[in-house]
Amino acid sequence: MDAIFEATIQVLLKEGLARLTTIRVAERAGVSVGTLYQYFPNKLSLQYAILVRHFEELATAVEGVRDGAANRSPAALAADIARAYVRVKTARPELTQALYRVAAVLQQNKLTTGAHERLNAAVRDTLARADGAPVADAERVARALLAALAGLARAAFEGELKSEGLEEDATVLAGAYVAAVAGRPAA
Amino acid sequence: MDAIFEATIQVLLKEGLARLTTIRVAERAGVSVGTLYQYFPNKLSLQYAILVRHFEELATAVEGVRDGAANRSPAALAADIARAYVRVKTARPELTQALYRVAAVLQQNKLTTGAHERLNAAVRDTLARADGAPVADAERVARALLAALAGLARAAFEGELKSEGLEEDATVLAGAYVAAVAGRPAA
């Protein structure tokens, strides 16, 4: 089952979404198609599995930031979130890239939202626990922050942005944005 | 040929990427498949064409900002860029959404980069013309800024972020980020 999972990532990376077929995945995993279908009910679930695992890693990382949030400013926490986010993305670059291939399909099927929720909540709660000027409308800021980070990460992994600078870009942007927003009244 | 072009967009909008077939496009354009193939060598080129057109609209909009850039601060210009960017995206929301589907297919084929270049340049040049503290490494900042804006827009159009606040989120974020970066030495 894990072999199938990893094979999916490999096929996605080396062949692309259009060539992600159940047969190819099974072959690379060293099992038969039949076996693949014993573990995953259909092709979509294969793609979904990658997504879920990734969002869980991200959420866990951000929850780490949240749990040490006391006595820190919103901007500092935002930078920490950005750092944690980028590090997870960078830790398994293949998985990250594979995810981009798959994202369009899943978004079309509205499968994203559930998996994303825990991550959203972690960011929102981290900002809510910050010291000093509170962030009004933390929910909205959390979503915008994550969206911007996702944009940066995607650009980096798709080759539009130099990966080496990613962590710094992300922390600066996150810190600046949240600093600008903290203490403001809600829109 | 223009009819084919528009038909592609229509099919994408009304039927989705999975049902974007050459026959369907030809039908909607009122021509035969054979004729379609006389103007576009393959299906990919059709999708590429609409993506390119979109990037050109974005570039044109940002170039408008660049051309009025004199005597304005980097942060103010960044906010203007964000506003222009969001407005183009918002003008034809379904098309924008459709393009995210198409982009996934194309990114894999690295066809995007060329089309993106003019947009990048426009942002970079705008920042370079700003008044006051200059933006070091404008190229890099431009790319990061566009990446973040793309992330925000995507989240909004994919439904993860409320669309109504998009313009404000984008301008605040862009302004704050560039303000933070302006005057700094290059990394």
Added chain:
Amino acid sequence: MDAIFEATIQVLLKEGLARLTTIRVAERAGVSVGTLYQYFPNKLSLQYAILVRHFEELATAVEGVRDGAANRSPAALAADIARAYVRVKTARPELTQALYRVAAVLQQNKLTTGAHERLNAAVRDTLARADGAPVADAERVARALLAALAGLARAAFEGELKSEGLEEDATVLAGAYVAAVAGRPAA
């Protein structure tokens, strides 16, 4: 298109329902699967086409009997119907046999009834025009008569009954049944 039709019958006969696949039909027809699907929207429609053609031949034959029905007794007409019925069945034994292979599938999908209707009507109307003692509840008698004839024919073509005697068995049975029923009050 006609080649596809005939190929379907041949495959059904030589290979059986279980081996009636779109590929095999296309091959035997000397066309590609794609072409097959340009003429028949799906596999079921292929089977249905056989059914319809057959019922139309039967109906036409019985309508011939009906049109010469004046001044004849119900029993004599019933025998004529039986004769006409058997002759159509016997004229193209392959098609008849192919139909039996297919019938179960179609009945399961309730596709039979429509095609059968014209045949039913022809039998009913023939009986209604008969001379002498009228057949009460001609509709019901018509259906029962057709059912019995179908049973005889099936048995003959499936090999359970000697085909040589079929016409006689059918005419005797039909004549006797309708004679017994004519002049009776409806149940």
Added chain:
Amino acid sequence: MDAIFEATIQVLLKEGLARLTTIRVAERAGVSVGTLYQYFPNKLSLQYAILVRHFEELATAVEGVRDGAANRSPAALAADIARAYVRVKTARPELTQALYRVAAVLQQNKLTTGAHERLNAAVRDTLARADGAPVADAERVARALLAALAGLARAAFEGELKSEGLEEDATVLAGAYVAAVAGRPAA
């Protein structure tokens, strides 16, 4: 083994022929597929088994008629046979319908004949024992009679004929046919 047998019928009834799979049968029987294959060498044999059982029920019923055949006319006996036949069919209507689906698969494989033989014999012997004018060629008449009854029953259970009148239609037809045939010289 009996559990498997009953499970087959249940699956056929509740799910239809297309969903009659070895795994489903095993599950419903509360055993593993492996075990199923210890009792039935393949899927076909399962279907064959229930068909055989059905023919045995029919044969048993007709044998009852045969055993009380003394001093009765051929026509009366034929009507009794028809009644017995219909009653077995009507006792478990869904099973009867399910069997028509199964029969289509099996007829092709000519497995039916053996099972049908006892039924044929019972009808033939019943007619042979009738009082009065003997039925010439009882074998042939028996087969024709069974074929006609099968046709009526099938039509009724497939919905082409009203089921309520089935018993009457069958007895009238059987009686009339055999009366017409009794005393005649063989063809």
Added chain:
DNA sequence: TATGAATGAGTATTCATTCAT
């Protein structure tokens, strides 16, 4: 130049059957 019928490789998914445990 335009047509659209024909092609056939390619896809997801199912299921009878086997065999190591």
Added chain:
DNA sequence: TATGAATGAATACTCATTCAT
């Protein structure tokens, strides 16, 4: 004797692309 995971051939159907007219 019983299990059930693994197999992989088989199926219906789609669609980008070609080419004779």
